[in-house]
Amino acid sequence: AGDEGRAGGRTRWVFAGQLGPLFDDGGPMMIVEARSVFGRRPMHRAKAHLLLSAMRHRAAELGDRVEYHRVERYSEVVDGRDDLEVIDPTSWAVRRFVRRRGVVVLPSRGFVTSEADFADWAATRQGKRLLMEDFYRTVRERTGLLMRGDQPEGGRFNYDHDNRTPPPKNAARLGLPDPWWPEEDEIDQEVRADLDAWQRDGHVTLVGDDGPRRFAATHAEAERALADFVESRLNDFGPFEDAMLDGDWTMAHSLLSAPMNLGLLDPRHVVETVVAEYHAGNAPLASVEGFTRQIVGWRDYVWHLYWHLGEGYRTGSNALGAHEPLPQAFRELDPAAVEANCLHETIDGMRRHGWAHHIQRLMVLGNWALQHGYDPVALNDWFVDMFVDGTPWVMPANVIGMSQHADGGIVATKPYASGGAYINKMSDYCGGCVFDPKVRLGENACPFTAGYWAFLDRVEPRLQRNHRMAQPLAGLRRLADRDAVVDQERHRERW
Ligand code: FAD
Numbered sequence: 279a280g281d282e283g284r285a286g287g288r289t290r291w292v293f294a295g296q297l298g299p300l301f302d303d304g305g306p307m308m309i310v311e312a313r314s315v316f317g318r319r320p321m322h323r324a325k326a327h328l329l330l331s332a333m334r335h336r337a338a339e340l341g342d343r344v345e346y347h348r349v350e351r352y353s354e355v356v357d358g359r360d361d362l363e364v365i366d367p368t369s370w371a372v373r374r375f376v377r378r379r380g381v382v383v384l385p386s387r388g389f390v391t392s393e394a395d396f397a398d399w400a401a402t403r404q405g406k407r408l409l410m411e412d413f414y415r416t417v418r419e420r421t422g423l424l425m426r427g428d429q430p431e432g433g434r435f436n437y438d439h440d441n442r443t444p445p446p447k448n449a450a451r452l453g454l455p456d457p458w459w460p461e462e463d464e465i466d467q468e469v470r471a472d473l474d475a476w477q478r479d480g481h482v483t484l485v486g487d488d489g490p491r492r493f494a495a496t497h498a499e500a501e502r503a504l505a506d507f508v509e510s511r512l513n514d515f516g517p518f519e520d521a522m523l524d525g526d527w528t529m530a531h532s533l534l535s536a537p538m539n540l541g542l543l544d545p546r547h548v549v550e551t552v553v554a555e556y557h558a559g560n561a562p563l564a565s566v567e568g569f570t571r572q573i574v575g576w577r578d579y580v581w582h583l584y585w586h587l588g589e590g591y592r593t594g595s596n597a598l599g600a601h602e603p604l605p606q607a608f609r610e611l612d613p614a615a616v617e618a619n620c621l622h623e624t625i626d627g628m629r630r631h632g633w634a635h636h637i638q639r640l641m642v643l644g645n646w647a648l649q650h651g652y653d654p655v656a657l658n659d660w661f662v663d664m665f666v667d668g669t670p671w672v673m674p675a676n677v678i679g680m681s682q683h684a685d686g687g688i689v690a691t692k693p694y695a696s697g698g699a700y701i702n703k704m705s706d707y708c709g710g711c712v713f714d715p716k717v718r719l720g721e722n723a724c725p726f727t728a729g730y731w732a733f734l735d736r737v738e739p740r741l742q743r744n745h746r747m748a749q750p751l752a753g754l755r756r757l758a759d760r761d762a763v764v765d766q767e768r769h770r771e772r773w
């Protein structure tokens with residue numbers, strides 16, 4: 279990248295999402311550690327630790343090229359300065375803040391496509407829906423990733439159908455080597471002590487366990503994590519993308535969302551590394567295509583939608599009339615009272631790591647919240663605060679749109695609701711559960727299965743005109759024990 283911004287002797291202020299070499303053009307830098315950012319709402323301890331650790335590690339790398347400030351609020355450092363520039367920040371709030379103070383703003387980085395690329399593409403859609411799959415194909419064609427001339431590698435753009443393998447039967451784990459884990463250093467020790475003190479003094483409310491740091495905090499660590507994924511898990515990534523096992527919290531996932539969202543890794547480099555494995559004959563196309571789609575498709579798409587749908591999208595969408603507060607088990611990441619094994623294990627994993635894999639997020643946590651009508655804004659913010667990779671930009675399309683259908687169908691054509699049968703097929707959770715996924719009425723009725731029908735009963739009037747819901751709603755109308763199931767779920771105490 280060029281260094282136009284430095285001609286005027288400006289200092290580049292980088293944020294927690296901009297901590298890698300991609301955001302550095304060689305001039306003077308500034309990082310501001312503002313404690314108020316950590317104290318606005320309860321936050322997972324692993325997330326607070328990772329953010330602080332990554333900022334402080336970056337400062338150590340930059341040495342005397344960086345000003346590092348530890349303050350309560352950004353304004354203490356920024357007000358009155360006219361020598362600052364930023365690469366366009368990643369949230370509406372911070373973009374507003376820097377513009378109001380006259381900071382010079384350079385175009386954003388950290389995604390495969392630029393905001394201008396997306397705007398060009400959206401303009402060509404003229405009133406049509408902005409589907410991820412269409413966007414993804416355009417990006418493949420434009421970048422040449424996994425393309426043979428103008429044709430997709432292997433003849434198809436999408437190998438999703440090959441990527442829905444249930445987990446192996448009677449296996450507690452996928453049987454892959456343990457992922458590479460970073461080694462903590464004295465910076466992590468200092469972060470830990472500071473967080474203890476901040477919590478003790480009431481500056482922050484931290485939720486979840488204080489365990490060893492599991493996610494990369496530096497560019498070098500992130501490269502190491504990428505190499506480990508390619509070596510040990512990429513081949514199994516595709517087939518087991520949607521599978522869940524009680525005893526295997528990482529499965530074949532890459533664990534790269536946090537380092538990418540911190541700006542430590544350029545996603546284009548991540549994808550090119552993985553695609554090179556396919557071309558070298560080391561990895562199957564279904565896995566490589568599936569992974570490529572997650573990055574150049576989904577990740578870029580939800581980023582662009584964050585800006586395209588506007589700031590009001592997060593708070594202004596509640597198409598299913600969901601207003602329930604989040605329960606204590608979610609707010610405090612306390613699985614103690616949760617008997618549903620799938621939910622118990624997912625919340626427990628979150629408590630320990632501040633992370634869950636995609637299907638746990640979508641089909642366990644999100645599905646549960648959808649069925650129980652949790653307030654979408656509260657849920658959105660909970661996901662931001664409780665996940666190590668949670669950011670304001672990533673969540674609205676994923677939570678308000680895809681998971682909760684609160685936008686009425688902009689991101690996904692129908693709600694991602696399902697009963698226990700799906701979880702039973704894609705996991706080993708049900709075998710160890712007090713409930714039975716096949717039962718919808720009585721003591722051992724699965725709260726996901728019964729909850730699915732109770733959910734449809736509640737939202738039926740709102741989804742009547744959605745043709746993709748015609749079949750499920752017809753099923754609901756045929757249900758002989760519909761009233762009894764709905765009544766049971768309304769009074770459910772054990773879940
Ligand atoms: P892998 O399974 O290895 O996937 C590879 C990469 O693809 C990820 O690292 C991520 O960068 C990207 N990706 C895949 N799906 C998505 C998606 N839907 N949106 C954005 N990126 C995607 N992702 C986050 O980065 N931060 C979040 O806070 C987050 N919250 C989510 C909440 C819900 C309700 C849902 C349904 C999805 C969420 N995702 C989020 C997307 C996805 O679940 C995570 O990116 C993924 O689980 C992170 O683990 P991983 O790096 O091992 O991913």
Ligand code: SF4
Nearest residue numbers: 618620698708711724
């Ligand atoms: Fe989850 Fe129902 Fe299976 Fe229990 S029976 S693990 S609650 S899906």
